[in-house]
Amino acid sequence: MKNEITFGTDGWRAVIAREFTFENVRIASSAIGKFILKNYSKEYPVLIGYDTRFLSQNFAKCCASVLSGLGLNSLISDKPLPTPVIAFWAAKSPYGNTNGAIQFTASHNPPKYCGLKYITNYGGPASVEMTDEITRYINNSTHGRAVAYNGSMETFDPLDHYASHIKSLINFDKIKSAKLKIVYDPLYGAGNGYLDFLLKEAGCEVTTIHNKRDPLFGGLLPEPKEENLTELKRTVKSAGSVLGLATDGDADRISAVDQNGTFYSPNQIASMLLRHLYKNKKLKGTVVRTLSTTHLMDHLAEKYNLPVVETKVGFKWICEVMRKEDVLIGAEESGGISILHHIPDKDAILAGMLLAEMLSYEKKSLDEIYKDTLKEAQWFCINDKLDLHIENEEKDKLISKLLPKAGPPVAEKSAKITNLNGLKIISVNTTEGVKYLFEDGSWFMARASGTEPMARVYFEATSQKTLDIMKNAIQEMLKETSLVV
Numbered sequence: 001m002k003n004e005i006t007f008g009t010d011g012w013r014a015v016i017a018r019e020f021t022f023e024n025v026r027i028a029s030s031a032i033g034k035f036i037l038k039n040y041s042k043e044y045p046v047l048i049g050y051d052t053r054f055l056s057q058n059f060a061k062c063c064a065s066v067l068s069g070l071g072l073n074s075l076i077s078d079k080p081l082p083t084p085v086i087a088f089w090a091a092k093s094p095y096g097n098t099n100g101a102i103q104f105t106a107s108h109n110p111p112k113y114c115g116l117k118y119i120t121n122y123g124g125p126a127s128v129e130m131t132d133e134i135t136r137y138i139n140n141s142t143h144g145r146a147v148a149y150n151g152s153m154e155t156f157d158p159l160d161h162y163a164s165h166i167k168s169l170i171n172f173d174k175i176k177s178a179k180l181k182i183v184y185d186p187l188y189g190a191g192n193g194y195l196d197f198l199l200k201e202a203g204c205e206v207t208t209i210h211n212k213r214d215p216l217f218g219g220l221l222p223e224p225k226e227e228n229l230t231e232l233k234r235t236v237k238s239a240g241s242v243l244g245l246a247t248d249g250d251a252d253r254i255s256a257v258d259q260n261g262t263f264y265s266p267n268q269i270a271s272m273l274l275r276h277l278y279k280n281k282k283l284k285g286t287v288v289r290t291l292s293t294t295h296l297m298d299h300l301a302e303k304y305n306l307p308v309v310e311t312k313v314g315f316k317w318i319c320e321v322m323r324k325e326d327v328l329i330g331a332e333e334s335g336g337i338s339i340l341h342h343i344p345d346k347d348a349i350l351a352g353m354l355l356a357e358m359l360s361y362e363k364k365s366l367d368e369i370y371k372d373t374l375k376e377a378q379w380f381c382i383n384d385k386l387d388l389h390i391e392n393e394e395k396d397k398l399i400s401k402l403l404p405k406a407g408p409p410v411a412e413k414s415a416k417i418t419n420l421n422g423l424k425i426i427s428v429n430t431t432e433g434v435k436y437l438f439e440d441g442s443w444f445m446a447r448a449s450g451t452e453p454m455a456r457v458y459f460e461a462t463s464q465k466t467l468d469i470m471k472n473a474i475q476e477m478l479k480e481t482s483l484v485v
Contacts, residue, residue, distance in 0.1 A: 189250060198353055
């Protein structure tokens with residue numbers, strides 16, 4: 001059983017009742033508890049949270065029992081809560097220092113999954129060194145000893161303390177003056193009662209859809225992709241709203257639609273928010289993005305004379321930079337965003353409030369603001385992505401096929417191969433997966449997912465023609481390797 005527990009870029013996720021069992025939860029909880037006992041003070045509590053998935057609260061209580069058996073105290077949320085909320089509490093609990101938090105969530109994965117992740121006492125995801133140490137405890141364990149609690153399990157209400165912090169980052173008076181009509185779709189997830197609450201506190205007229213607890217997520221994936229937001233688009237248009245916001249199952253990823261129901265990706269949102277933070281809020285700092293995130297942010301940062309740091313995929317790499325220097329915005333293509341003076345972890349609730357604030361400052365629609373962003377950057381780009389549902393053994397086959405055959409790939413401007421179907425290559429980066437950068441600024445990247453049986457190919461092109469060339473090359477490669485999209 002113990003070999004079934006593996007930590008990827010965002011904790012451990014598995015199918016409920018297959019690998020994600022109470023026995024394995026006890027093993028993982030015991031390993032995290034032993035890690036805490038070795039590295040931190042026993043006197044501080046561990047916060048435990050859970051999302052809206054099947055048995056998530058039961059798994060959380062099982063975890064608390066195991067920690068109690070190890071002599072650790074814990075506090076459990078009194079309701080489902082977003083991952084960024086418990087991350088904030090882990091860093092800035094009103095009760096004082098903590099030993100971090102354990103959140104039971106599978107984020108945007110299908111309903112049959114559950115998961116858990118350890119969140120550090122500084123509010124960020126666990127580092128590779130931490131998860132490696134926890135994994136060693138897992139591999140040397142059988143199970144954790146659960147003990148019964150004496151009396152009631154101690155709980156905490158997470159909303160008010162988190163809301164106070166958001167009010168310190170966002171200009172609520174500015175939003176109130178704009179009298180915005182907004183539709184929010186938590187996709188039946190843990191964001192319900194948090195982002196809509198804060199928007200109402202800021203004076204917005206809010207319509208919330210999909211706002212009941214449904215572990216099946218209404219038959220949809222709890223991921224704010226365009227194909228899952230049909231009702232959000234329809235409601236925004238029918239209600240005459242200026243903005244539609246959607247968050248994933250644990251409210252750490254975001255997307256949006258404008259007044260016409262047009263979808264805006266996390267790449268577009270992050271770029272607009274970078275401009276908003278610099279232009280309207282007069283903030284400065286390093287711009288951090290992952291390898292798979294839009295280079296539009298780079299072009300804006302160049303205009304603003306701000307440094308840019310590119311990291312591997314996964315917000316834990318952005319977190320490491322945020323802990324070392326003042327980061328204006330950290331963003332990843334999948335919808336994770338954080339900013340200066342906030343926790344070093346992704347937060348879709350904060351991002352939603354920033355979008356509302358941005359509309360209030362600009363007094364323009366989302367589509368107009370995005371056009372202004374492109375104009376200011378003096379750069380145009382189209383983004384696309386292929387999700388390849390393939391088993392783990394096929395992932396390496398995909399990546400190896402993409403590696404250049406004429407010599408070792410490099411991250412500098414000296415790639416051994418020179419073109420791809422007529423596109424001039426200026427670099428090939430194999431820091432994670434493989435990423436080709438072309439002379440006109442277009443690029444594509446392929447990598448294996450760390451949490452799902454999937455590989456992804458990301459594209460950014462300066463024209464539809466270039467995008468078609470890149471996608472056709474990938475499709476031909478897939479045919480050659482017998483992999484089907």
